[in-house]
Amino acid sequence: MTQLILYNVFNGLIIGAFYALMALGLSLILNLSDVINFAHGGFLAVGAYLAYVLIPFIGFWGALVVAPILTAILGLLVERVLIRPLYGRDVLYSLLLTFGLAFMLQDGTRFIWGPQTLPFSVPDWLSTPLSSQFFFLTGYRLFMVLLVSVAVIAFFLILHYSRLGIRIRAGTQDLETVSALGVNVRALRSLNFGVGIYLAGLAGVLAAGMLGLQPTIGDNLIMPSFVAIIIGGLGSLPGTLVGGLLIGVASGVTSVFFPSASEAVIYIMMGIVLLIRPRGLFGEEGRF
Amino acid sequence: MAKLSPKLAFDAVVWLLLATMPFWLDRLGGYTQLGSQILVMALAAMALNFLLGYTGVLSFGHAAYFGLGAYGVGMTIKYLAGGTLSGLLVGVLVGAVAAAVIGLLIVHLRGIYFAMVTIAFGQVFYFIAFRWNTVTGGDDGLSGWHRLPIDLGFTSLDIVKSQTAFYYFVFVFFIIAVAIMAWLLRSPFGRTLLAIRENERRARFLGIPVDRHIWLSWLISCFFVSLAGGLYGLLNNFADPHALRWDQSGIFVIMAVLGGMRSFWGPLVGAAIYVVLQDYLSSLTQNWMSFIGLFFILIVLFFPRGVLGFVRRRLAS
Numbered sequence: 001m002t003q004l005i006l007y008n009v010f011n012g013l014i015i016g017a018f019y020a021l022m023a024l025g026l027s028l029i030l031n032l033s034d035v036i037n038f039a040h041g042g043f044l045a046v047g048a049y050l051a052y053v054l055i056p057f058i059g060f061w062g063a064l065v066v067a068p069i070l071t072a073i074l075g076l077l078v079e080r081v082l083i084r085p086l087y088g089r090d091v092l093y094s095l096l097l098t099f100g101l102a103f104m105l106q107d108g109t110r111f112i113w114g115p116q117t118l119p120f121s122v123p124d125w126l127s128t129p130l131s132s133q134f135f136f137l138t139g140y141r142l143f144m145v146l147l148v149s150v151a152v153i154a155f156f157l158i159l160h161y162s163r164l165g166i167r168i169r170a171g172t173q174d175l176e177t178v179s180a181l182g183v184n185v186r187a188l189r190s191l192n193f194g195v196g197i198y199l200a201g202l203a204g205v206l207a208a209g210m211l212g213l214q215p216t217i218g219d220n221l222i223m224p225s226f227v228a229i230i231i232g233g234l235g236s237l238p239g240t241l242v243g244g245l246l247i248g249v250a251s252g253v254t255s256v257f258f259p260s261a262s263e264a265v266i267y268i269m270m271g272i273v274l275l276i277r278p279r280g281l282f283g284e285e286g287r288f
Numbered sequence: 289m290a291k292l293s294p295k296l297a298f299d300a301v302v303w304l305l306l307a308t309m310p311f312w313l314d315r316l317g318g319y320t321q322l323g324s325q326i327l328v329m330a331l332a333a334m335a336l337n338f339l340l341g342y343t344g345v346l347s348f349g350h351a352a353y354f355g356l357g358a359y360g361v362g363m364t365i366k367y368l369a370g371g372t373l374s375g376l377l378v379g380v381l382v383g384a385v386a387a388a389v390i391g392l393l394i395v396h397l398r399g400i401y402f403a404m405v406t407i408a409f410g411q412v413f414y415f416i417a418f419r420w421n422t423v424t425g426g427d428d429g430l431s432g433w434h435r436l437p438i439d440l441g442f443t444s445l446d447i448v449k450s451q452t453a454f455y456y457f458v459f460v461f462f463i464i465a466v467a468i469m470a471w472l473l474r475s476p477f478g479r480t481l482l483a484i485r486e487n488e489r490r491a492r493f494l495g496i497p498v499d500r501h502i503w504l505s506w507l508i509s510c511f512f513v514s515l516a517g518g519l520y521g522l523l524n525n526f527a528d529p530h531a532l533r534w535d536q537s538g539i540f541v542i543m544a545v546l547g548g549m550r551s552f553w554g555p556l557v558g559a560a561i562y563v564v565l566q567d568y569l570s571s572l573t574q575n576w577m578s579f580i581g582l583f584f585i586l587i588v589l590f591f592p593r594g595v596l597g598f599v600r601r602r603l604a605s
Contacts, residue, residue, distance in 0.1 A: 034400055036407075038538075085589060091400045092346050093588050096545060099538045100584025107577035223534070226408045234401055260419040267412040274393045274405065 008252040014141055014210070016248015017148040018203055020241045022218075023225035023232075024155065025199035027240040030229070031172040032192045034091060035083060038098040040200050040225070041218025042105025047071040047201030048208035048217055049109055052120055060123055068201030075197025079190050087189070110215040118213040144206050151202060152241060159237070168192050172235065224251075227270050233283025242281065302553055306459065310452045318564070320451040321523070326563045327458045328520045331465055333543035333555030335512030338469055340541065341549035342478065343505040344485030346403045348537050349410030353510040355532030356383040356413060357517025359430060362527040363423070366433035372447070373438060376518045383514025386413070388507055395503040398488075410534055417529040430527040458519050465512050470552065472508065481505055513540075538584075546587055548594030557595050 022040060029037050051060075051067035058066065078101065086094045122140050159165035167188055171178045179185045200218075207217060228247055232239030247266040255262035273280060309323045336350050360379025364370035370378065394405050417424045424430055438445040438457070447454040472478050483491045484498055492498050521527045530536065539562065547558025565583070569576035587594075593601065 030400070036400060036404060082585065082589070089592075090346075091403060092340075092541070092545070093592060095346075095348065095403060096538065096542055097585055097588040099542075100581040100588070103535075103577045103581030103584065107575055107581065111575055111578070223408060223411045226404055230401075230405060230408060234404075263415040263419065264412055267408060267415070270405075270408055271390075271393060274397075278396055 005253065005256055008256045009249055010141075010252075012249040012252020013245065014144060014248070015252065016245040017145060018207055018221055018244075019224045019228045019248055020244025021148055021151065021199055021203040021206075022221050023228040023240045023244050024152070024237060025196035025203075026225055027229050027232075027234075027237055028168070028199075029193055029196040031235055031237075032168060032175070033083075033087060033189050035086070035094040036091065036098065037196070038095065038222070039078075039101035039105055040098075040196075041222035042102045042109075043071055043075060043197050043200040044204035044207065044218035044221065045109050045215060046074060046105060047204030048120075048213055049113055049204075050201075051205040051208060052113075052118060052213055055121065060121070064202075064205055067205050068198050071201030071204070072194045072198035075200075076190060076194045079193040083193070084186070084189075106215050106219065113213075113215070115215060120208045120213045122209045140209060144210065147206065151199070155199070156237070164188075164191060224248075224266055227266050230270055230280055231273050233280025235284055236280070236282035239280055239282030298553070302556070306462075310455050320455055322563065322567060324451070324455045324458050324523050325520075326560045327455070327462050328516050328523060329540075329543065329563050330556040330559035331462050331519070332513050332516035333540050333547070333559045334466065334469065334552075335509050335516060336540045337544045337549055337555045338473070338512070339505050339509035340544055341551075341554070342473055342485065343481045343502060344488075345502055345506070346399075346541075347406045347506070347509070348403045348534070348541060349406030349408075350510065350513050350540050351532055351534065351536035352410040352413045353383040353387050353513045354517035354520065354536065354540075355417065355527070355529070356386055357514035357519075358521030358527040358531055359417060359424065360514070361518040361521045362430040362433055365436065366430065371438070372436045372522065376515070376522070379518035379521065380511065380514045383517065384507065384511045387510030387514075391503045391506045391510075395499050395506065407534055407537070410532070410537055414529060414532040414534075417527075417532055424527075424529070427529060429529060431525075434525040435522040454523070458523070461515060461519060465515060469508075469512065473552070477501075477504075542584055542587065544594075545592070546594050548596030548598070548600075551594070551596035551600070554594055554596045561595070 022044060026037055026040050029035050047067050047070075050070050051063040054063040054067055082097060082101070083094060086097060159169060167178060167183055171183075171185065171188055171192075175185060178188075203221070204218065207221070211217060224247055225244070228243035229240050230243070231246065232241070232243030247269060250269060251262045251266055254265040277283075306327070309326075310320045313320060313323045332350070332354055336347065339345050339347055357379040360382040361372075361375035364375035364378040365372070368378075390409050394402060394409070397405055418427060420426070435448060435454070437448055445453060445457070447457045473481075480491070480496055480501055483494070483496065484501055488498055517531065520531065543558035543562050544555040545558065546561060547556060548554030566576065566580065569579050573579070591598065
């Protein structure tokens with residue numbers, strides 16, 4: 001029993017890490033540009049499929065580096081052509097646009113690669129269990145937790161100490177003033193969007209190694225990412241991280257005792273948080 | 289007699305077209321069931337627009353209440369041996385109660401936050417329908433039931449076999465719902481909603497309990513969306529978990545925007561265009577989702593005021 005719970009807590013942490021990685025990207029775009037990017041799951045799938053295509057040529061490690069960058073470039077293009085005209089307009093429009101984009105990305109991947117689950121090979125030494133007692137601790141899972149941790153730490157370091165990161169945080173607080181201080185806000189928003197999509201692409205490559213490759217791979221991750229943002233508090237990136245891990249573990253533990261509620265439980269948590277603390281766990285008061 | 293205003297003339301034309309739809313739709317290559325579908329979707333989109341267009345609050349989770357209406361009617365007929373009307377009543381009540389409770393949780397939120405929370409809450413019911421296989425049929429949906437004839441006392445109305453009779457059955461509910469919404473929007477309550485849409489802070493300073501009004505508007509909107517959902521269930525003799533999903537919520541919003549969300553009849557126009565287009569595309573290609581997605585993007589970029597908004601501008605200039 002202890003082992004089962006431990007297994008599910010660990011599993012929940014991994015799933016939570018996915019949610020967090022995806023939600024951080026969403027949150028970044030939401031905070032600076034007021035755009036709810038529905039197509040985030042679609043970009044995640046694009047990242048995964050690009051890796052699938054690249055692996056035969058440059059191997060898993062090469063794909064892990066290159067695929068998210070290519071996804072981010074696609075993201076930059078989309079931002080430039082489709083999303084930029086909508087800044088400053090009602091939230092409704094960017095929401096509908098990315099919604100349509102999500103349809104197109106999902107159907108596009110299905111059209112190109114087919115609806116079936118494709119095999120996605122990770123290096124052999126990563127997929128063997130590390131010990132027989134803790135059978136669930138495959139190298140790949142451990143590696144994923146490690147890589148996500150590194151990515152998240154790097155992300156927060158960049159956000160806090162680099163010039164770009166400081167500008168992004170300042171823009172989140174007051175974009176007008178940042179603009180008045182001579183920062184090119186257009187470029188800032190573009191780069192910010194690119195970083196967000198990069199995180200989605202990275203999550204995609206990692207998720208493909210664990211969950212298998214399907215056109216709907218991002219679909220199942222996007223709603224929990226919204227919940228992670230709401231629980232953590234809109235406008236707070238550390239909150240988003242905590243929210244993602246929290247709901248991952250919660251749904252992992254629930255799946256031990258009451259498997260069929262493992263999805264619903266995160267929405268119940270969201271309801272409770274909204275009831276007690278409407279701005280979310282780490283949200284600033286009065287911002288939303 | 290006063291001169292016939294263009295607005296009244298337009299109303300008359302809309303009602304006339306709707307009332308005679310089963311007689312001319314076939315000749316244009318449609319079929320009566322498609323007409324019923326347009327009516328149902330139009331009701332849902334108009335109900336959404338009560339909140340979106342007239343109160344200025346964006347909900348991206350209305351499919352939840354639509355789906356609850358469909359499951360409510362299906363389960364009542366299947367498990368409780370209820371009739372068509374009692375099933376519809378249950379469906380609407382279930383949807384409205386869920387909306388009332390969730391509304392209390394979210395009514396303090398605004399703008400982007402409100403939209404996000406409605407999206408997320410919409411998914412709860414999807415997962416319940418999806419996971420609770422034994423009762424809801426899970427991913428396959430709730431089947432094995434169908435709408436029943438309606439006993440009016442002196443005669444019974446056969447809406448089971450005759451698609452035309454069912455069309456008029458839906459039409460009656462459509463008339464009642466639309467009349468109530470139009471009446472509400474003309475009432476002082478409706479004017480207050482407009483005031484909140486235009487300037488919430490000013491409305492608050494005038495002493496209007498804004499949160500309570502938004503909650504009421506949300507509840508009314510969800511009530512009629514549940515009614516549309518119930519009718520949708522009856523139309524297909526089936527309740528589908530995908531009717532509860534966020535895709536469907538987005539489709540309602542695009543219907544309202546496509547037709548023109550600042551016009552009363554806008555969502556009807558949008559729903560008609562969408563339903564016909566989807567019917568046509570899905571018979572043409574398997575990849576209709578891509579085209580629908582592209583359609584969304586084109587509307588947002590080039591046609592954000594919608595059909596009626598566009599027409600109105602043209603007439604004004």
